[in-house]
Amino acid sequence: MAKEKKKGWKALTKGGVIEGGGTAKEFKTGDWRSERPILLSEKCINCLACWMYCPDSAVIMKDGKVAGFDYDYCKGCGICAHECPVKGKAIKMIPDNHG
Amino acid sequence: MAKTNIVARTGNEAMAEAMRQINPDVVAAYPITPATEIVQIFAGYVADGLVDTEFVPVESEHSAMSACIGASAAGGRIMTGTSSQGLALMAEMLYIASGLRLPIVMADVNRALSSPINIHCDHSDTMMVKDAGWIQIFSENAQEAYDNMIQAVRIAEEALLPVIVTTDGFIISHCMERIEIIDDKDVKNFVGEKKLGNYLLNVDKPITIGAMDLPDYYFEHKRQHIEAMIESKDIILSVAKEFSGLFGRSYGLFEVYRLEDADCAIVLMGSTVGTAKAVADNLREKGIKAGVLGLRVFRPFPKEEIAQALKNIKAIAVMDRSDSMNAQEGPVCLEVKASLFDDSASPNNVLNYIYGLGGREVRIEDIESVYKGLGEVIKGKSKNKITYLGVRE
Numbered sequence: 001m002a003k004e005k006k007k008g009w010k011a012l013t014k015g016g017v018i019e020g021g022g023t024a025k026e027f028k029t030g031d032w033r034s035e036r037p038i039l040l041s042e043k044c045i046n047c048l049a050c051w052m053y054c055p056d057s058a059v060i061m062k063d064g065k066v067a068g069f070d071y072d073y074c075k076g077c078g079i080c081a082h083e084c085p086v087k088g089k090a091i092k093m094i095p096d097n098h099g
Numbered sequence: 100m101a102k103t104n105i106v107a108r109t110g111n112e113a114m115a116e117a118m119r120q121i122n123p124d125v126v127a128a129y130p131i132t133p134a135t136e137i138v139q140i141f142a143g144y145v146a147d148g149l150v151d152t153e154f155v156p157v158e159s160e161h162s163a164m165s166a167c168i169g170a171s172a173a174g175g176r177i178m179t180g181t182s183s184q185g186l187a188l189m190a191e192m193l194y195i196a197s198g199l200r201l202p203i204v205m206a207d208v209n210r211a212l213s214s215p216i217n218i219h220c221d222h223s224d225t226m227m228v229k230d231a232g233w234i235q236i237f238s239e240n241a242q243e244a245y246d247n248m249i250q251a252v253r254i255a256e257e258a259l260l261p262v263i264v265t266t267d268g269f270i271i272s273h274c275m276e277r278i279e280i281i282d283d284k285d286v287k288n289f290v291g292e293k294k295l296g297n298y299l300l301n302v303d304k305p306i307t308i309g310a311m312d313l314p315d316y317y318f319e320h321k322r323q324h325i326e327a328m329i330e331s332k333d334i335i336l337s338v339a340k341e342f343s344g345l346f347g348r349s350y351g352l353f354e355v356y357r358l359e360d361a362d363c364a365i366v367l368m369g370s371t372v373g374t375a376k377a378v379a380d381n382l383r384e385k386g387i388k389a390g391v392l393g394l395r396v397f398r399p400f401p402k403e404e405i406a407q408a409l410k411n412i413k414a415i416a417v418m419d420r421s422d423s424m425n426a427q428e429g430p431v432c433l434e435v436k437a438s439l440f441d442d443s444a445s446p447n448n449v450l451n452y453i454y455g456l457g458g459r460e461v462r463i464e465d466i467e468s469v470y471k472g473l474g475e476v477i478k479g480k481s482k483n484k485i486t487y488l489g490v491r492e
Contacts, residue, residue: 009319009326014259015200016312016320017297021305 029056033076036096037069043090050080050091103279103346110271113241113278114180114206114264115140117248119150120286123204124175127155127166132218133268134182134208141180160185164192164203171201172308174298176252179203182268183210183224190228193261197232198324199308202255202262205233206248209369209420210268211457219458220268222369223421225397226430232324234262234331235398237368239354241271242278243395246348249281252290253338258331259296267370269458281346289345328399335396352401354393355408357383361390363473364409366435367418368394371454371461375418378466389470400434406442409435414448414473418488420455428485429453448476454488465489 013019037050044066051059051066058074060067069080081091108116114137118126126145128138145154153170157163160181171177181189186207196203211217212224225235234254238244244266251262266272281289297306312320332352339350356376358364365375372393382389392408394401409415417436419429428436432451439449452469455461465488476482 006315007319009322012316012319012323013297014323014327015198015308016310016316018307018310019297019304023307 028072030058030070030072030074033071033074033096035076035078035093036071036074037076037078037080038092038094039066039068040090040092041066043086043088045086045090047085049083049085053079053083055079102282102285104282105277106280107275108241108245108278108280109136109273109275110238110241110244110266111136111208111273112140113245113280114248114266115144116280117245117286118178118206119144120281120283121176121178121249121252121290122150122287123152123178125153125155125167125170125177126179127157127163127170127177128179128181129157129160129163129185131160131182131185133210133272134180134185134206136272137180137206137208160188161192164189164196167203168192168196168199168201171196171203172199172298173300174293174295176256176293177201177203178205180206180208182208183212183218186224186228187212190231193228193231193233195309196261198320200259200324200327202252202259204248204251204255205261205263206244207263207265208268208272209265215457217457218268220270220370221420221456221458222265223456225263225265226421226423228263229398229430232260232328233398234258234260234328234335234396236262236264236335236396237394238264238266238271239370239372239393240278241266241274241276242348243350244271245278245280246342246346246350247395249286249289250335250338250342250350254331254335256293257334257338258327260327260331265369270370279348285345289342332396332399332401335399350395352394352396352404353408354391354395356391356393358390358392358408358412360388361412362388362477363414363416363470364390364392364412365416365418365466365469365473366392366394366405366409366431367420368397368431369420371418371420371466374461374463375466378463378470381463382467382470387470387474394431397431400438402434402438402441405435406438409439410442414450414476416450416452416469416473418452418454418469420453422453422456448473450476450482451485452488453485459489461489
C-alpha cells in the first residue's frame, strides 16, 4: 500500500470527527493480512461459496464467475479456501509480504 | 447596567436557577448528596413547563454522562450535576466528553470520596478528575456558583471543552445567602444560541464521531486538546470581561485580595477563600501584611499569572482540601510550586496545609495559625513543609 502523507495536529478536525458519510470504505484493511488467497481458475467450479462466506466482501465477481480477490480489504482469514468444496481446493493461501 | 434581583438562595438553588435561565436542551442526571437538589429543583422546572429541556432520569452517573455525551454530539446544549462517588463513576465518560470536544456544563458539589464513607466537603472528587481534560471553575459562595454556571456555557462552547463548576458540599450547597439574580432575558441574551459546528443530527452533513485512533493519530488529537486548554485561558477572561461589563461582578482566573503589598499569603480555593479573606482583614488591623489568592480556575492552571501575583510575597501557604496520596504535597500546592519554580524571581518559602478533609471545619483560628506559621518563616524559623491542619495526633 502506498505511504500516505499524514496531517499534523493543526490540520485535523477537532475531536477526531470524520466528515462525510460512507468513509469506512476508505479505510483499507488489507494490510492486516499475513496470508493471501490465490484463485486457481482452472479448478474453480464457480459455486460462489467463497463469495457467500467472505466476511469482507472481498471476492471479486465478473459475469457470474469468480474473478479474484480485492486485496485492499481481504484480511487473509482463509475462510474462502476453507469453504472451497473442490477436491484439492481452487483457492490456495500463500504467505503475503504486501509487495 | 442590567437589572438584578436580590434573593435568598442556597448554592444548589442558585445553580438550579442558573440552569432554568440557561434553558439547556437536555439534562441527564442521577441524584447524589449533596448535589441532588440541583437537578431535583431543575426537574421541577421541567415538570412545570418553565424550561424546554428534555430531562433524562438515568440509572447511574456513568449513564448520565453517556446520555450527555450523546445529546451534546447530536447538537444540543447539555448540562448535568453530580458529586463525589457520582463524579468518580462518571470518570471514564468524562475523558470521552472532553476528547470529543463536547461543551457539556456540569455542576459539581465537592464532597469527600469513600472510603471511609463521608458526605461532607473536601475537594478529593474534583481533584480526582483534574486530568480529565475538563475546565474546572471553583466558587467561593452561591453568588459565584450562579455567575460561574452562566459564564461556563459560553466558555465551554467557545473553547469546545466541557466545564465543571464546583461549589463546596453543604458549606455552599445548603447554606442560604443573599445573592443577585440576573433577569431571565439578560441571561438568555448572554448565553445566546449554541453555535453549531459538526453535529450528528445534521442530515445534510453526515459525520462519524468517536472513531478509533491508532498510534498514528491519537497523539495529534491529544495535542489539539492540550492547545484548547491553553487557549481557554483567554476565553475565560474575555467571557468574564463581558459578564462584568453587563452585570457588574468581576471575575478572573483567580482573585487577589490585599496581595499587592503583602508579606505573607494564603493560596486556596472554594468556600474557605472567604474565611481567609476575613482573617487577612483582622490581621491587617494588627499591622500584619496578610493577603489571599483565591484560585477560581484550576484547569487550565494559571501558571504564569500566579507566579507574577506571588512574586513579592515572602512566605506562601497553599491550602489543599484534598491529598494526592503521593507522600508529598497536595495537588494545588504542587502546581503552585511548579509555577514558582519556573519563575526565578519568586521566593522558595512555600508551605502546604492539608485541611478540611471529610468536612472537618476550618475556623478563623485555624487560618490564623497558618498566617502565624508564615510569620515564623519570615523571621527565619524553620517549619514543617506540610501540616495536616486540625488533625488529632
